[in-house]
Amino acid sequence: MSTRAQIRFAAREEGVSFSEHPEKINAQFYVHSDGYPEFLGVEIANSILDSTKVDGWEIEYLDTKRGDLEYIYYIWQAPSKTTWISIFNEENECVFVGEPQKLLEKYD
Numbered sequence: 001m002s003t004r005a006q007i008r009f010a011a012r013e014e015g016v017s018f019s020e021h022p023e024k025i026n027a028q029f030y031v032h033s034d035g036y037p038e039f040l041g042v043e044i045a046n047s048i049l050d051s052t053k054v055d056g057w058e059i060e061y062l063d064t065k066r067g068d069l070e071y072i073y074y075i076w077q078a079p080s081k082t083t084w085i086s087i088f089n090e091e092n093e094c095v096f097v098g099e100p101q102k103l104l105e106k107y108d
Helices: 037-050 100-107
Strands: 005-011 027-031 058-060 071-077 084-089 094-098
Touching (some): 037 100, 094 100
Parallel strands (some): 005 071
Antiparallel strands (some): 005 027, 027 058, 071 084
């Protein structure tokens, strides 16, 4: 069975919590399988830290909403600020918030 996920890129903004879904996103991708944090989360964190390539992401329209996702990832970025990652499960619970290294410590 596939573990489907969306990866959304959001800008770090004052007053927007990493543990909530932001109103605005800048890019969105879909992954059909291996979307669980121990694989996709680790892949995202490694890509951010080591500039490693990630494969298998499909570009989606920003307004695409899916009802069959197990995980939604947010990658929060802004110039001169550290990158943070948030992970929400299919019950819409935030199961992780932190910098890439913290994600690796938890899931790798």
